[in-house]
Amino acid sequence: xxxxxxxxxxxxxxxxxxxxxxxxxxxxxxxxxxxxxxxxxxxxxxxxxxxxxxxxxxxxxxxxxxxxxxxxxxxxxxxxxxxxxxxxxxxxxxxxxxxxxxxxxxxxxxxxxxxxxxxxxxxxxxxxxxxxxxxxxxxxxxxxxxxxxxxxxxxxxxxxxxxxxxxxxxxxxxxxxxxxxxxxxxxxxxxxxxxxxxxxxxxxxxxxxxxxxxxxxxxxxxxxxxxxxxxxxxxx
Amino acid sequence: xxxxxxxxxxxxxxxxxxxxxxxxxxxxxxxxxxxxxxxxxxxxxxxxxxxxxxxxxxxxxxxxxxxxxxxxxxxxxxxxxxxxxxxxxxxxxxxxxxxxxxxxxxxxxxxxxxxxxxxxxxxxxxxxxxxxxxxxxxxxxxxxxxxxxxxxxxxxxxxxxxxxxxxxxxxxxxxxxxxxxxxxxxxxxxxxxxxxxxxxxxxxxxxxxxxxxxxxxxxxxxxxxxxxxxxxxxxxxxxxxxxxxxxxxxxxxxxxxxxxxxxxxxxxxxxxxxxxxxxxxxxxxxxxxxxxxx
Numbered sequence: 465x466x467x468x469x470x471x472x473x474x475x476x477x478x479x480x481x482x483x484x485x486x487x488x489x490x491x492x493x494x495x496x497x498x499x500x501x502x503x504x505x506x507x508x509x510x511x512x513x514x515x516x517x518x519x520x521x522x523x524x525x526x527x528x529x530x531x532x533x534x535x536x537x538x539x540x541x542x543x544x545x546x547x548x549x550x551x552x553x554x555x556x557x558x559x560x561x562x563x564x565x566x567x568x569x570x571x572x573x574x575x576x577x578x579x580x581x582x583x584x585x586x587x588x589x590x591x592x593x594x595x596x597x598x599x600x601x602x603x604x605x606x607x608x609x610x611x612x613x614x615x616x617x618x619x620x621x622x623x624x625x626x627x628x629x630x631x632x633x634x635x636x637x638x639x640x641x642x643x644x645x646x647x648x649x650x651x652x653x654x655x656x657x658x659x660x661x662x663x664x665x666x667x668x669x670x671x672x673x674x675x676x677x678x679x680x681x682x683x684x685x686x687x688x689x690x691x692x693x694x695x696x697x698x699x700x
Numbered sequence: 701x702x703x704x705x706x707x708x709x710x711x712x713x714x715x716x717x718x719x720x721x722x723x724x725x726x727x728x729x730x731x732x733x734x735x736x737x738x739x740x741x742x743x744x745x746x747x748x749x750x751x752x753x754x755x756x757x758x759x760x761x762x763x764x765x766x767x768x769x770x771x772x773x774x775x776x777x778x779x780x781x782x783x784x785x786x787x788x789x790x791x792x793x794x795x796x797x798x799x800x801x802x803x804x805x806x807x808x809x810x811x812x813x814x815x816x817x818x819x820x821x822x823x824x825x826x827x828x829x830x831x832x833x834x835x836x837x838x839x840x841x842x843x844x845x846x847x848x849x850x851x852x853x854x855x856x857x858x859x860x861x862x863x864x865x866x867x868x869x870x871x872x873x874x875x876x877x878x879x880x881x882x883x884x885x886x887x888x889x890x891x892x893x894x895x896x897x898x899x900x901x902x903x904x905x906x907x908x909x910x911x912x913x914x915x916x917x918x919x920x921x922x923x924x925x926x927x928x929x930x931x932x933x934x935x936x937x938x939x940x941x942x943x944x945x946x947x948x949x950x951x952x953x954x955x956x957x958x959x960x961x962x963x964x965x966x967x968x969x970x971x972x973x974x975x976x977x978x979x980x981x982x983x984x985x986x987x988x989x990x991x992x993x994x
Contacts, residue, residue, distance in 0.1 A: 514883065516879070516882070534882075534887075535882040535883065536882045536885050536886060536887050536888075539882070539883060539884065539885040540885055544883075545883045547879070547880065547883060551877065551879065551880035551883060552877075552880070553872075553873050553876060553877055553880060553881075554876070554877075555872070555876055556869065556872065556873070560869055563866070563869065564869060564870065564873050564881075564884050564886075565884050566884075567866065567870055567884045567885050567886055568884065568885030612884065616884070616885070
């Protein structure tokens with residue numbers, strides 16, 4: 465069984481069905497991306513894995529079924545979700561945001577080390593450690609969101625459009641750090657992106673969603689060379 | 701303008717601060733719950749009254765005042781949590797009017813419940829403070845001074861709790877951004893229940909402290925609730941510190957206005973001050989202007 469195994473996953477917003485039985489899997493240590501147009505169900509897929517929407521179907525993480533569990537319980541398995549809109553706690557300091565990321569941990573010493581590690585990846589956050597997080601720039605808040613997720617010592621990170629609204633240079637920097645986190649710390653990643661080029665560059669596997677269904681899947685190379693994907697999502 | 705001595709003014713201000721401390725308790729309770737669930741708890745005063753009755757009962761049975769005081773705080777805390785878990789957790793996404801009806805029902809349940817159990821007669825409630833201060837002063841009475849001290853100590857502890865403990869931080873996070881809070885592993889439901897527990901406990905302290913002044917009876921908190929609300933609104937419903945300050949202000953404005961303008965108009969003047977502040981600062985003195993996300 466794969467590290468993350470999703471089978472026949474359906475998701476509902478009230479009476480509206482957003483996912484129509486999608487199945488995919490992710491290997492430990494890998495980066496998988498979910499591509500698709502607006503409204504295809506990318507964000508919903510991440511929310512469904514985290515128990516933030518009503519779902520049917522199976523989700524298993526490292527051999528344990530997490531479908532139907534509460535979000536705050538799923539997090540404790542080591543699943544860190546970097547949500548759409550960054551989910552910053554705007555009224556507290558940058559450092560308190562990171563502290564909150566480690567809320568479910570009880571190993572205070574290791575938490576302090578991890579905070580330094582996050583500051584190592586993102587020195588800008590250290591400069592702004594006592595600043596109210598709501599006053600950070602968009603790029604800094606995205607770094608904070610990734611940093612907050614790292615504070616969980618996650619085994620799997622769910623990243624929802626980390627490039628959204630950021631300047632190209634910042635995006636490049638951020639994706640480089642994500643690659644380092646994946647390679648050096650072995651954190652598996654499930655990445656949702658509008659920017660298909662960017663995503664395929666980072667990921668090893670990809671799935672293409674259309675209106676709540678998986679239509680194509682394969683390695684990043686296969687997907688990059690797929691005629692439909694190239695024309696519709698990569699634009700050449 | 702009537703002839704007013706400095707001593708008289710200081711007396712009125714200190715007395716006002718003492719009553720204001722109680723308004724501040726209620727204002728803080730109301731704001732804590734408002735921040736968590738976006739609704740005004742009309743029953744906050746009645747919950748405090750009920751707590752005061754419980755203390756009275758324990759003392760009547762022979763308990764030491766301070767033992768009864770702390771047991772009452774613990775019971776109120778548990779009761780507040782139970783109210784959230786049993787009644788408000790299922791109403792999480794209910795419309796505004798559902799909440800209003802439930803708050804009114806709670807109000808009536810506590811009010812009539814206290815009347816049924818302890819009767820509607822007015823009772824004396826003991827003050828835990830000595831009848832004489834260890835030093836000579838005509839500026840403030842012993843109960844007023846003691847009540848102010850107790851409330852200030854409590855407010856200080858609550859500030860420290862929210863500012864410096866992980867659970868306090870988690871409670872603030874859960875109230876401000878519930879979805880993000882869940883994503884870091886915070887049980888938002890548990891934090892809401894803790895918030896209700898704390899609010900009930902703070903109200904209980906206010907109720908027990910003011911009971912010797914207004915006497916114990918089921919309707920004792922009515923006026924105090926109104927001033928507490930006003931304090932919360934003037935201070936800013938989004939700012940616990942502002943609400944506390946607003947509560948103290950309410951306590952001081954009324955007696956001082958009474959001195960200068962006469963007791964017939966003191967309430968009117970207090971209200972004019974409130975309305976004036978709100979005209980210039982519609983979200984209260986320390987409230988954030990809420991921008992609706994679309």
